Amino acid sequence: MSWVLENLDVIAGYTGSHLLQAIPPILVAFVLSLPLAKLANSRGWLRTGVTTTAGLMYAIPSLPLFVLLPGLLGTGVRSPLNISIALSLYGLALMVPAASDAFRSVSRDVLGSATAQGYAPSARFLQVELPLAGPVLLAGVRVVAVSTISLVTVGGVLGVPSLGMLFVDGFRRGILAEIGAGVVLTAVLALLTDALLVLLGRALMPWSRTSTRPRTRARPRTQAQTQPQTGPQTQAGSPSPAQSNAGRQS
Amino acid sequence: MIGFENVRKEYPGGTLAVEDFSLEIASHEALVLVGTSGSGKTTLMRMINRMVDPTSGRVHIDGDDVASLDPVQLRRSVGYVMQASGLLPHRTVLDNIATVPVLRGTSKNEARRRAHELMETVGLDAALARRYPGQLSGGQQQRVGVARGLAADPNILLMDEPFGAVDPIVRRELQQELMHLQRDLKKTIVFVTHDIDEAFLVGDRVVLLKPGGVIAQIGTPQEILSDPADDFVASFVGADRGIRALHVERVDGRDVVVDADGRAAGVLESRAAAGRGPAGDGPTGESTRGGQPISDQPASDTPTGGQPRGATSP
Numbered sequence: 001m002s003w004v005l006e007n008l009d010v011i012a013g014y015t016g017s018h019l020l021q022a023i024p025p026i027l028v029a030f031v032l033s034l035p036l037a038k039l040a041n042s043r044g045w046l047r048t049g050v051t052t053t054a055g056l057m058y059a060i061p062s063l064p065l066f067v068l069l070p071g072l073l074g075t076g077v078r079s080p081l082n083i084s085i086a087l088s089l090y091g092l093a094l095m096v097p098a099a100s101d102a103f104r105s106v107s108r109d110v111l112g113s114a115t116a117q118g119y120a121p122s123a124r125f126l127q128v129e130l131p132l133a134g135p136v137l138l139a140g141v142r143v144v145a146v147s148t149i150s151l152v153t154v155g156g157v158l159g160v161p162s163l164g165m166l167f168v169d170g171f172r173r174g175i176l177a178e179i180g181a182g183v184v185l186t187a188v189l190a191l192l193t194d195a196l197l198v199l200l201g202r203a204l205m206p207w208s209r210t211s212t213r214p215r216t217r218a219r220p221r222t223q224a225q226t227q228p229q230t231g232p233q234t235q236a237g238s239p240s241p242a243q244s245n246a247g248r249q250s
Numbered sequence: 251m252i253g254f255e256n257v258r259k260e261y262p263g264g265t266l267a268v269e270d271f272s273l274e275i276a277s278h279e280a281l282v283l284v285g286t287s288g289s290g291k292t293t294l295m296r297m298i299n300r301m302v303d304p305t306s307g308r309v310h311i312d313g314d315d316v317a318s319l320d321p322v323q324l325r326r327s328v329g330y331v332m333q334a335s336g337l338l339p340h341r342t343v344l345d346n347i348a349t350v351p352v353l354r355g356t357s358k359n360e361a362r363r364r365a366h367e368l369m370e371t372v373g374l375d376a377a378l379a380r381r382y383p384g385q386l387s388g389g390q391q392q393r394v395g396v397a398r399g400l401a402a403d404p405n406i407l408l409m410d411e412p413f414g415a416v417d418p419i420v421r422r423e424l425q426q427e428l429m430h431l432q433r434d435l436k437k438t439i440v441f442v443t444h445d446i447d448e449a450f451l452v453g454d455r456v457v458l459l460k461p462g463g464v465i466a467q468i469g470t471p472q473e474i475l476s477d478p479a480d481d482f483v484a485s486f487v488g489a490d491r492g493i494r495a496l497h498v499e500r501v502d503g504r505d506v507v508v509d510a511d512g513r514a515a516g517v518l519e520s521r522a523a524a525g526r527g528p529a530g531d532g533p534t535g536e537s538t539r540g541g542q543p544i545s546d547q548p549a550s551d552t553p554t555g556g557q558p559r560g561a562t563s564p
Contacts, residue, residue, distance in 0.1 A: 113338075120322045
C-alpha cells in the first residue's frame with residue numbers, strides 16, 4: 001500500500017494516458033459504426049459478410065496486432081497512436097454488429113409514419129431513426145468502452161504508458177501492490193465509464209425506460225485477452241516469444 | 251378535389267396491387283375505401299401523399315399532378331393518421347402532435363400551444379401532454395394520432411385503419427368523435443378500413459374494392475345497402491346473411507326492428523323523436539345510416555326508411 005501512496009503522481013500520469021488512449025477509439029468506433037451498419041443493413045448478403053468479418057477481426061490477438069500495425073502504418077511501436085488505431089479496429093468489430101442490430105430494432109411502422117408526416121430522409125435519420133436505435137446502440141457502446149479500457153493495458157507490455165505499465169513494472173520488480181493498483185484501477189476506470197454511459201443514456205433517452213427495452217449483446221470476449229499476462233522475465237518494450245507462453249493472470 | 255386517373259401499381263416481382271383505378275373524390279367529403287387485404291386500398295390511399303408512386307396513371311390534388319410536387323412538402327400538407335404504432339415513441343404527446351407544424355417551420359412554442367388546443371379538441375386530458383406514447387392506452391394513442399393528423403390544419407386527411415387496434419367500444423367512441431369533428435372541420439377524408447360497419451358509419455361515400463383495386467361498387471351507404479351491385483357486394487355488406495334484412499315487429503306498442511334471425515336491432519321511432527340521432531344531421535335528409543350498431547350485433551342500417559336507434563341508447 002505504501003508503494004501506491006508514494007507513487008501517486010506516477011499512477012495519475014498512467015491513468016491520464018490510459019484514458020487518452022481509450023477515449024478516441026471508443027468515439028471513432030461509435031461514429032464509424034453508424035454508416036457501416038447502415039450500409040450493411042441495406043443488403044442482406046452484406047450484413048452477413050460484415051458481421052462475420054467483425055467477429056473474425058475481434059478474434060485477432062491484440063499483442064501481435066500491436067506489433068504488426070506499426071509496420072503497416074509507419075508509426076512507432078510505442079506510439080499511443082498505434083494503440084489507438086488497433087483499439088479502434090477492435091471497437092468497430094464489436095460496434096458494427098451492435099449498430100446493425102440497433103437500426104434493425106427500429107419499428108418499420110414508425111419510420112414509415114415519420115416519412116408520411118413529412119420528414120426529409122436526413123431529418124428522419126437524425127431525429128427519428130438514430131434516437132430510436134439509441135438503447136441498443138448504448139448497449140453496444142458500453143461493451144466497447146469496457147473492452148477498450150481493458151485492452152489499453154496490453155500496450156503496457158510494449159512500453160506504451162498506461163495502467164498496464166503497473167502490471168509489467170510490478171512483475172519485473174516483484175511489487176505486488178503495484179500490480180494490484182494496476183488491476184484495480186483498470187477495473188474502476190471501466191466501471192466508472194460504464195456508469196457514466198448509463199447515466200448519459202438516461203438523460204438523453206428518458207422515454208426508453210417507459211417502453212422499448214434494449215437487447216444487450218452478449219460479450220463475445222473472454223478475460224484472457226483483456227487482461228494480458230506477461231511473465232516476470234519479460235522486458236517491457238521488447239516482445240519475445242516468451243510472452244505468448246506467459247501464464248494467465250487473475 | 252382528389253382524382254385518380256387510370257392508376258396502376260405493379261410491384262417489382264410482378265405483384266399487381268392495383269390494375270386500373272379511376273375515381274374522383276369531392277372536397278369536404280369523407281370517402282371510405284373498404285375491402286379485404288389484397289384489395290389495394292392502402293396502396294391507393296398512399297398514392298395521394300406519394301408514399302407509393304403509381305406504375306402508370308395519374309393522381310391529382312386540385313388539378314396538380316402529385317408527381318410534379320415535392321414529396322416531402324406534399325406530405326407536410328396532407329394529414330396522415332395510422333394505427334398507434336405510428337406515433338414517435340421518443341417524443342412526448344405534445345411533441346408528437348406538434349411534429350408537422352415544427353417540420354413546416356412553426357416555432358416550437360407556437361406549435362406546442364396549438365398542440366394543447368388540439369388535445370382538447372380530440373378529448374385528451376391536458377395532464378397527458380408530457381407522457382410518452384408507450385404510457386398511454388390504445389384509445390388515447392389513437393386520439394393523439396388524430397390530433398397529429400390535424401395539427402397543420404390540412405385540407406386532406408388520410409386515415410389508414412386508424413381505429414383497427416382498439417377494442418370495439420373504444421373504436422365506436424372514436425368513430426363517433428371523428429364524425430363530430432368532421433361536421434365542424436369539413437376536411438376531405440380518405441379513410442381505409444376492412445370493417446364494413448365502420449365504412450358505413452364514417453363514409454359519405456363508400457368504395458367497395460375487390461382484389462387488385464377493382465371497384466365492386468361506389469355509392470352512399472344507403473345506395474349500397476338498398477341495391478348491392480353483385481353477389482360480392484351483397485356478401486360483403488352482410489345482406490346475404492340476413493343481418494341487413496330488417497323488418498318491424500310490434501312489441502308492447504312499440505315498433506321493434508328485428509333482423510332475419512329474429513334478433514332485435516333497435517326501436518323504430520318517428521322522425522321527430524329521433525331527430526338528434528347522428529344520421530339526422532347527415533347530408534341526405536332521408537338517410538337511414540348512422541344508427542348505432544351494438545357491438546355484438548352489428549346490424550342497424552335498414553332499408554326500410556325508418557330511423558333505427560341502438561336499443562341500448564338513451
